Amino acid sequence: MDEIVSVEAVRDLVVRKKLTHKQISEELRRANPGVRGLSEMSVRRFCSAHDIHRMSKVTDQELDCAVSVAVSQVGPTYGRKMMKGKLEAAIVKVNEKRLSRSLHRVAPDYCQQREQNTAKLLNPVPYSADYFGHKLHMDQNEKLVMYGCTTVLAVDGYSSMIMAAASMPVKNNVKIYRSVFRPIIEQYGVWDQVRVDCGKEFYLTLFVQQSLSAHRRNTLRVPYKQTPSTKNHMVERLWVEVNGRINYSIKTQLNRMAQEELIDMVNVVHQFCVSTIVIQVVQAGIQELLPAWNCHTIPGKGKPVELRNNTYRGVCVLHGTEIPLPEIAVQQYERSGGQIKSFGNFGTDPLLEFQHLQIIRDKEFKSRNPSFATIFNEIVNSKPNSFFNAVISFINITTHLSPST
Structure with missing residues (x-):
């Protein structure tokens, strides 16, 4: 042979x-x-x-080590399917049965927590998307809005693949276009249809979608739809994942800090500092979630990344100049008679006009605290001290460097 x-x-x-x-x-x-x-x-x-196998020949000891590291990063909410997606994103392939046994060996308490929380949110409304590139759903999550963090997510309706996510102090048309929508169409092309709720924060995105609608694969469909949040259910379902795996752990500790008067959410400087740290920690959590979600198996459908590869039909915009920069998009929108709604800021940075002091603040903060990825890994594993310290130290450094002080 x-x-x-x-x-x-x-x-x-x-x-x-x-x-x-x-x-x-x-x-x-x-x-x-x-x-x-x-x-x-x-x-x-x-x-x-010749040592050829479908799955990688990982010993139980090696698997337990990899699972232990992953659990320390994402906490108790990742079961065998999401954990399999996370490990496959890191090129570690094992079957679900072995992974389930490993999870029970490494983190039995976490397994019991998941078994006791088996409620599923089911949506009885029929839904259909014909291929990757048909429908792009976008929505904002305001679970942490009182602490200056709003997260916007974009997901493909056919594959359920998370295409992009961004967190910001306050929902913002320009930020959503710059950090979520524009990178997607730069990489994949223009979706047949964008679906959002009736909020004004998506107006700039919808304007650009309309202006690029001739580049779509199916130009017979309307380029976008605004519907009530309850009918934007493809992305609404994902908020359950984001909240359970990221937001709730952070919000629990923020509420505790507020109750213990470690932070004062009436103080505008505290508002800015808390918002800055929370956004970074949430983004660290999202960076853990995206590859795991996109590589995990959805029962009855398959893996989002594979569904994307098998049915991708987006129409690429060949020239970068055809996708307007955020500033140009705003000018075009206003020349057409529109007006971008300003949602204001969250808190006040006393160092805003002093760039050299901002640089000093960033250096001092990094020297005193671990990375935001480490802070997230610890907070989801019920170790909030590094998060507490990060918030307090950022407030103290900002206050100390403030010219008004």
Whole structure:
């Protein structure tokens, strides 16, 4: 068999195409009629001799180590499917049964928590999207709005793939366009239809979607729809994931800090400082969530990344100049008779006009605190001290450097 087929060719059939030994044997026999030594058993021996396996040969000890690290990063909310997606994003492939056993060995208390919280939100409204690039759903989450953090998410309706996410102090047309919508259409092209709720924070995005509507694959569809939040359910479903895995852990600790009067959310400087830290920690959580979600298996559908690859039909805008920069988009919108609603700021930065003091503040803060990724990893594992310290130190450094002080 070694003389007939290369190791790389068989590895490709096993690892990428996921063929069984029997299927490989049948394929080789069709390609080499009359040749002996291509039985299923021969293929099995060949794969064993050359260490070719569908899944990576990770020992239980190595798997437990990888799972332990992942759990320390994301906390108790990742079950076997989401954990499988997270590990696959890091190129560690194991089947769900082994992963489930590992989770019970590494974090039995977390497994029990998930088993006791099995309620699912079901949406009885029929929904359909024909392919990746058909419908793009966008929505904002305001679970942390009282602490100066609003998160905007964009998800493809067919694959359920999270395309982009951004957090900001206050919902903002320009920020949403710059950090969420524009990067998506730069990379993938223009969706047939954008769906949002009736909020004014998406007006600039919808204006650009309308102006680029000729580049869509299906120009017969209306380029966007504004519906009540209850009917924008593809993205609404994802807020359950974001809240459970990111927002609630952070909000619990913020409420505790407010009750213990460690932070004063009436003080405009405290407002700015809390908002700045919360946004960074939430973004660290989102960076953990995105690859895990996009690589996990959705029952009855498959993995979002694979659904994207198999049915991608977006129409790419070939020239970057056709996608207006945020400032240009605002000018075009206002020339057409529109007006961008200003939602204001959250709190006041006393160092706003002193760039050199901002640089000093950033250096001092980084020298005193771990990374935001580490702060998030600890807070979801019920270790809030680094989060507390980060908020307090940022407030103290800002107050100390303030010219008015």
